[in-house]
Amino acid sequence: MTKKQIFKKSRVVTIDGKKLRPESLMMSYGYHPEWSEGALKCPIFQTSTFVFESAEKGKAFFEIAYGLRDDVSQEQLGLIYSRLNNPDLEILEDRLTLWDEAEDCAVFESGMGAISSCFTTFLKPGDLVLFSEPVYGGTDYFLNNILTKFGIDVLGFQAQTDPAEVEQMLKRSGKADRLAMVYIETPANPTNDLVDIGAFSDLAKNYSTSEKRVLVAIDNTFLGPLWQHPLKHGADLVLYSATKFIGGHSDVIAGACLGSAEMIKDVKATRTFFGAMAGPWSGWLLLRSLETLKMRMTQQMENAKIVADFLTTHPKIEKVYYPNLLKEGSKQYEVYKKQCLSPGSMISFDIKGGEKEAFRFLNGLSMIKLAVSLGGTESLAEHPATMTHSDIEPAMQKAMGITEKMVRLSVGVENVDDIIACINHALENA
Numbered sequence: 001m002t003k004k005q006i007f008k009k010s011r012v013v014t015i016d017g018k019k020l021r022p023e024s025l026m027m028s029y030g031y032h033p034e035w036s037e038g039a040l041k042c043p044i045f046q047t048s049t050f051v052f053e054s055a056e057k058g059k060a061f062f063e064i065a066y067g068l069r070d071d072v073s074q075e076q077l078g079l080i081y082s083r084l085n086n087p088d089l090e091i092l093e094d095r096l097t098l099w100d101e102a103e104d105c106a107v108f109e110s111g112m113g114a115i116s117s118c119f120t121t122f123l124k125p126g127d128l129v130l131f132s133e134p135v136y137g138g139t140d141y142f143l144n145n146i147l148t149k150f151g152i153d154v155l156g157f158q159a160q161t162d163p164a165e166v167e168q169m170l171k172r173s174g175k176a177d178r179l180a181m182v183y184i185e186t187p188a189n190p191t192n193d194l195v196d197i198g199a200f201s202d203l204a205k206n207y208s209t210s211e212k213r214v215l216v217a218i219d220n221t222f223l224g225p226l227w228q229h230p231l232k233h234g235a236d237l238v239l240y241s242a243t244k245f246i247g248g249h250s251d252v253i254a255g256a257c258l259g260s261a262e263m264i265k266d267v268k269a270t271r272t273f274f275g276a277m278a279g280p281w282s283g284w285l286l287l288r289s290l291e292t293l294k295m296r297m298t299q300q301m302e303n304a305k306i307v308a309d310f311l312t313t314h315p316k317i318e319k320v321y322y323p324n325l326l327k328e329g330s331k332q333y334e335v336y337k338k339q340c341l342s343p344g345s346m347i348s349f350d351i352k353g354g355e356k357e358a359f360r361f362l363n364g365l366s367m368i369k370l371a372v373s374l375g376g377t378e379s380l381a382e383h384p385a386t387m388t389h390s391d392i393e394p395a396m397q398k399a400m401g402i403t404e405k406m407v408r409l410s411v412g413v414e415n416v417d418d419i420i421a422c423i424n425h426a427l428e429n430a
């Protein structure tokens with residue numbers, strides 16, 4: 001039996017026929033103590049390579065890894081070399097599939113590693129990618145400056161645009177027959193605009209043919225893996241910057257891509273040859289993070305709801321962007337009800353005034369730190385227009401709703417009264 005088979009056999013996923021929830025499985029799924037001298041916790045397999053029991057076994061592992069034989073199942077893939085697989089990363093991948101109910105997962109050394117590998121796996125010269133705007137700055141750069149270099153066309157649409165209108169725009173572009181992927185980030189960073197995953201999955205189906213399936217990929221970093229499950233709404237691929245909520249402690253950079261076993265097999269091949277695999281230490285840190293993922297995200301969301309309500313009442317605040325504040329009956333509200341399980345813990349808000357007032361506020365923060373990144377246990381604030389989204393031209397920023405007076409806040413797990421006191425003090429400054 002291979003090590004992987006021992007892992008699979010050891011999965012306790014039901015009690016009396018009742019399926020255990022992901023948060024109950026995060027401490028044990030995919031790992032068996034017998035495999036490591038009874039160690040309760042999965043050790044760090046800090047090794048670059050693995051010893052084969054025999055030359056025949058080594059040959060067989062490579063046949064599977066390189067697809068030289070097709071009569072084999074995933075289960076038999078043995079451990080070869082840590083750029084291909086490693087126990088800490090395999091267990092992490094298995095655990096990550098539980099939240100999204102995905103067939104398989106591939107982890108990467110960063111969110112950008114996952115996103116760029118997803119694009120390069122499924123796109124070829126001549127293809128068109130339709131994508132929602134704004135998207136994460138790195139993704140925006142990759143789409144506009146790297147994919148285009150390889151003859152892949154990109155077409156952006158504003159996140160709040162009606163899907164029917166986007167389809168008209170696609171038709172007018174004259175490139176609709178070349179559509180290969182719809183790429184969506186929802187909620188959008190930093191405006192919290194929502195994009196209807198189901199509607200765009202339908203659009204992708206309409207442009208799929210028997211030879212070509214138009215794929216839908218969702219960057220689920222802001223609400224996932226707890227509060228939004230894109231695969232259930234028709235998406236094909238889910239992407240994460242695991243640096244954010246999944247890691248949750250602002251101490252590790254990592255990413256993940258989830259989807260069907262068939263697609264993830266191809267994504268893993270790209271990962272092997274680009275060399276974007278995460279290391280065992282990152283894998284181990286993320287396994288530890290996953291044990292408290294639900295607790296952290298729940299507390300952060302509860303805090304964020306209170307903070308958002310507080311902000312709406314403050315005389316120095318002009319506007320608050322937070323899904324929980326969407327007006328009932330609005331289109332955005334309908335999308336929210338359809339695909340989100342909670343508003344999450346990312347809030348943006350406009351301070352009355354402009355950049356000067358926003359900076360005074362940021363400089364007046366004490367407990368809350370002035371830093372980019374998000375999703376960690378500590379609250380962080382930043383200025384999108386001049387920081388995370390500064391490479392977007394001012395006119396485009398305006399079209400996307402990124403104002404000079406906008407501050408983005410990632411709400412942490414601190415006592416909510418302290419978070420509000422810190423914000424209140426900084427607002428007096430502004």
Ligand SMILES: *Cc1c(COP(=O)(O)O)cnc(C)c1O
Pocket residue numbers: 110111112113136138139185189219221222240241242243244253254255
């Ligand atoms: C941070 C982030 C990324 C990039 O992830 P890295 O781990 O920094 O490479 C991608 N998408 C979103 C929404 C992000 O917030």
